[in-house]
Amino acid sequence: MVDFYFEGIDKSGKQVRKTLNAANEGELRMILRGQGIRPVRIRRGNALNKDVGQLFKFGAPITNQELVVFTRQMQVLINSGIPLLQSLEILTDQSSHVSMRNTLLGIKERVSRGSYLWESMGAYPTAFPKLYVALIRAGESSGSLDQMLKRLARYLEDADRLRKQIKGAMMYPIIVISIGLGVIGVMLGFVIPKFEEMLKGSGGQLPLPTQMVIDTSHFVVNNVLQILGGIVIGSFLIVRYLKTNEGRAFKDRLVFRAPLFGNIVRMGGIARFARTLQTLITSGINLIDAIDICRTTIGNVVLEEATSRIRADIEAGQTLGMSISKIKTFPKMTYQMIQVGESTGNLDKMLEKIADFYEADVEALVGGLSKLIEPIILVFLGTTVGGLMIAMYLPIFKLAGGAGE
Numbered sequence: 001m002v003d004f005y006f007e008g009i010d011k012s013g014k015q016v017r018k019t020l021n022a023a024n025e026g027e028l029r030m031i032l033r034g035q036g037i038r039p040v041r042i043r044r045g046n047a048l049n050k051d052v053g054q055l056f057k058f059g060a061p062i063t064n065q066e067l068v069v070f071t072r073q074m075q076v077l078i079n080s081g082i083p084l085l086q087s088l089e090i091l092t093d094q095s096s097h098v099s100m101r102n103t104l105l106g107i108k109e110r111v112s113r114g115s116y117l118w119e120s121m122g123a124y125p126t127a128f129p130k131l132y133v134a135l136i137r138a139g140e141s142s143g144s145l146d147q148m149l150k151r152l153a154r155y156l157e158d159a160d161r162l163r164k165q166i167k168g169a170m171m172y173p174i175i176v177i178s179i180g181l182g183v184i185g186v187m188l189g190f191v192i193p194k195f196e197e198m199l200k201g202s203g204g205q206l207p208l209p210t211q212m213v214i215d216t217s218h219f220v221v222n223n224v225l226q227i228l229g230g231i232v233i234g235s236f237l238i239v240r241y242l243k244t245n246e247g248r249a250f251k252d253r254l255v256f257r258a259p260l261f262g263n264i265v266r267m268g269g270i271a272r273f274a275r276t277l278q279t280l281i282t283s284g285i286n287l288i289d290a291i292d293i294c295r296t297t298i299g300n301v302v303l304e305e306a307t308s309r310i311r312a313d314i315e316a317g318q319t320l321g322m323s324i325s326k327i328k329t330f331p332k333m334t335y336q337m338i339q340v341g342e343s344t345g346n347l348d349k350m351l352e353k354i355a356d357f358y359e360a361d362v363e364a365l366v367g368g369l370s371k372l373i374e375p376i377i378l379v380f381l382g383t384t385v386g387g388l389m390i391a392m393y394l395p396i397f398k399l400a401g402g403a404g405e
Helices: 026-035 052-058 064-079 085-092 099-113 118-123 130-142 144-198 208-222 222-240 247-255 261-282 287-297 299-316 319-322 332-344 347-404
Strands: 004-011 013-020 038-044
Touching: 004 026, 013 026, 026 038, 026 099, 052 118, 064 085, 064 099, 064 144, 085 099, 099 118, 099 347, 118 130, 118 347, 130 144, 130 261, 130 287, 144 208, 144 261, 208 222, 208 347, 222 247, 247 261, 247 299, 261 287, 261 299, 287 299, 319 332, 332 347
Parallel strands: none
Antiparallel strands: 004 013, 004 038
């Protein structure tokens, strides 16, 4: 998607100047035609012709929450018997998210020209993932678009809840430790120097722990710009590396092996795999295509590689349960339940049970992890901060002991 700056005339003859987000200039002209605007001048947008609101809002990506709201509303309108084109027009008019409104304008224009809804959505891959488009296609083909939208909304909500649980479990200790390190930095930079001034007047040799803390404080104060610069540059380089394919693979494998967090990520990934596969199979997608879509939506390199192996095995004639049984990433219970589902013809229901089980497992692990991490973090921060203060009070205790003799 590209930002375009345009000048045009609306239906009332009023001049309009605005920046809109579109795939290309042709897409922009379709959007403007849908709004009743005749473009006079179009050029690619840049920071010089955007205002502050546009810089922070107009190019905002479509969030999962926006997609869930759209899906729910679309399902209600279609289920109420409102024609597809009119439903799109209603949702376009009431959308407050600029990127979503522009996307819906493009989809409405494509549908009005004879394209299927799934084809129109497929032109916006950043807004509508491959799984979404595949299910909409299945719904249109079977004449059950409203039921497919309902199933999609539930899937998106379940996936978002699971993602937030895993993200919350990982972010909580990072935030608390960062705050703790910030407190320690403030103590070394501002509090310890005040103690040092007070201790200088007492004379005598300082205890080794006290001298070490003071030396560390001097290092922080004298090199604060270098330390901050190193943190900023290091963070930038790490984030940039993690955005590459190699960095993403390294991060996913590292997290998968991490104590405590690794099990949560693993269970969450299996739950998402099972939920996605169950949704696709229930919707009439064949197993090979469903596994391909799972690989693109699972969001973890380790599980993506496992899914690729599963696809190759199924193409070679093996069953899903037989293939999964050879992959150590999946627990024994997973492939046993899948084998039962395949033998009884209820694979979709068994996958749903697997997803429900592991989602509940993740929720329990997250709750237990929070209770376990809290005392560990408190002990770490208490020991560090308390150790600093004790080290600074040692000379005072020494003086008080000497005065009492």
